[in-house]
Amino acid sequence: MTPTPDGAILVDMSARNPWDRIRIVEGDLTQLDVDAIVNAANSSLLGGGGVDGAIHRAAGQDLLAECRTIGGCPTGEARITRGYKLKARHVIHTVGPVYHGGDSGEPALLQSCYESSLRLARSNNVRTVGFPAISCGVYGYPMREAATIALETTARFLAAQDDIDEVVFVLFGRAALDVYLAVRAELSAI
Numbered sequence: 001m002t003p004t005p006d007g008a009i010l011v012d013m014s015a016r017n018p019w020d021r022i023r024i025v026e027g028d029l030t031q032l033d034v035d036a037i038v039n040a041a042n043s044s045l046l047g048g049g050g051v052d053g054a055i056h057r058a059a060g061q062d063l064l065a066e067c068r069t070i071g072g073c074p075t076g077e078a079r080i081t082r083g084y085k086l087k088a089r090h091v092i093h094t095v096g097p098v099y100h101g102g103d104s105g106e107p108a109l110l111q112s113c114y115e116s117s118l119r120l121a122r123s124n125n126v127r128t129v130g131f132p133a134i135s136c137g138v139y140g141y142p143m144r145e146a147a148t149i150a151l152e153t154t155a156r157f158l159a160a161q162d163d164i165d166e167v168v169f170v171l172f173g174r175a176a177l178d179v180y181l182a183v184r185a186e187l188s189a190i
């Protein structure tokens with residue numbers, strides 16, 4: 001808030017607009033130059049396929065060694081490690097829900113993945129974060145529903161604090177990119 005000479009108070013709304021701090025791109029998350037990338041892991045945290053496999057390959061064996069010391073992670077929660085050979089300083093590992101039709105608590109669990117990851121980022125002084133489309137590969141979550149949860153949850157989190165400068169959603173392929181862009185256009189117009 002800025003007081004003007006005549007005593008009026010100007011509120012700078014742009015600083016609080018969360019959509020200005022959300023970027024949506026197509027690409028490979030492992031190449032992203034941010035403070036932390038988020039891994040769509042499984043509850044063992046010991047690696048797998050998809051983006052998890054790609055992150056472990058790019059980070060090197062030391063990431064797996066650190067993950068072994070953690071002892072797993074329940075669905076909907078997140079854990080943080082170093083990034084090793086990645087450009088990203090940290091990896092935040094979160095475990096998305098397997099999609100079983102949507103009536104088995106999947107939306108709340110997916111929302112919790114984004115919230116837990118962003119909370120962990122904030123408490124580790126991470127200012128820039130990259131996310132994949134958690135649960136949208138092997139775990140079968142429909143992209144549109146998942147994108148709505150991802151973007152809504154992130155926008156709400158960013159609106160409540162200024163510690164995180166930017167969240168980048170890195171999508172694999174044009175189809176996923178287009179879904180995220182369409183959902184963002186709908187949500188940011190509300």
Ligand code: AR6
Binds near residue numbers: 027028029
């Ligand atoms: N960069 C960005 N996005 C990617 C990349 C990449 N390098 N590689 C894949 N994707 P998935 P899940 C996209 O299957 O559904 C693993 O085996 C992909 O196209 O990686 O949460 C874990 O160990 C999709 O849109 O994660 C678990 O067992 C999205 O990332 C399980 O898969 C997520 O797909 C987790 O399944």
